Amino acid sequence: QSVLTQPPSASGTPGQRVTISCSGSSSNIGRYIVNWYQHLPGTAPKLLICLNNQRPSGVPDRFSGSKSGTSASLAISGLQSEDEAVYYCAAWDDSLNALVFGGGTKLTVL
Amino acid sequence: QLQLQESGPGLVKPSETLSLTCTVSGGSVSNTSYQWGWIRQPPGKGLEWIGSVSYSGSSSYNRSLKSRVTISVDTSKNQFSLNLSSVTAADTAMYYCARRPVTGILRHSFDIWAQGTMVTVSS
Numbered sequence: 001q002s003v004l005t006q007p008p009s010a011s012g013t014p015g016q017r018v019t020i021s022c023s024g025s026s027s028n029i030g031r032y033i034v035n036w037y038q039h040l041p042g043t044a045p046k047l048l049i050c051l052n053n054q055r056p057s058g059v060p061d062r063f064s065g066s067k068s069g070t071s072a073s074l075a076i077s078g079l080q081s082e083d084e085a086v087y088y089c090a091a092w093d094d095s096l097n098a099l100v101f102g103g104g105t106k107l108t109v110l
Numbered sequence: 111q112l113q114l115q116e117s118g119p120g121l122v123k124p125s126e127t128l129s130l131t132c133t134v135s136g137g138s139v140s141n142t143s144y145q146w147g148w149i150r151q152p153p154g155k156g157l158e159w160i161g162s163v164s165y166s167g168s169s170s171y172n173r174s175l176k177s178r179v180t181i182s183v184d185t186s187k188n189q190f191s192l193n194l195s196s197v198t199a200a201d202t203a204m205y206y207c208a209r210r211p212v213t214g215i216l217r218h219s220f221d222i223w224a225q226g227t228m229v230t231v232s233s
Contacts, residue, residue, distance in 0.1 A: 047221045101158065
């Protein structure tokens with residue numbers, strides 16, 4: 001059970017906007033930056049959002065991140081079939097003295 | 111373009127030591143702008159950070175694994191390695207090595223990952 005809580009699943013139809021939440025505490029999200037990763041089966045995880053809301057080079061602007069207090073969220077607009085993947089949030093945690101990942105959210109494009 | 115590639119045995123016996131190496135190509139493990147890390151994913155579960163190391167050898171580990179983990183850097187071979195001792199079936203996982211920038215907007219994220227290598231702990 002991760003200290004960062006994500007919904008296990010999310011879904012949407014092509015073209016829709018989907019939001020994935022990541023809930024933490026003052027020892028992690030409340031204090032440190034949040035990164036988001038996209039993981040397609042059989043591939044290496046890919047950095048999607050860094051520094052809470054920054055997109056690395058090459059990441060489409062359909063992906064956006066935000067953070068408020070002890071929660072963060074990832075939004076995907078203009079949903080596409082290739083967005084079907086598992087999405088993880090991550091942040092440093094002071095109490096555990098470790099980088100922690102959320103449990104992951106499996107996004108299904110209907 | 112920097113690339114990472116893991117290598118090591120895919121099968122390890124219980125109580126033995128799991129040893130993996132990550133070879134860095136297209137860049138240098140001695141670059142002070144980066145740390146190097148290991149992350150794993152047990153079957154059907156999420157990602158777990160194992161630890162990270164800088165070129166100088168300074169390392170940090172997940173407390174849950176700290177007593178069993180060593181991550182080291184070999185600058186002469188442009189590699190970094192993971193040793194996990196006294197393994198059990200719970201250590202069966204896909205193991206990834208990755209790069210972690212310490213400066214710029216990508217700092218404190220893992221921006222480049224290897225493809226991963228599956229390690230099974232079984233007799």
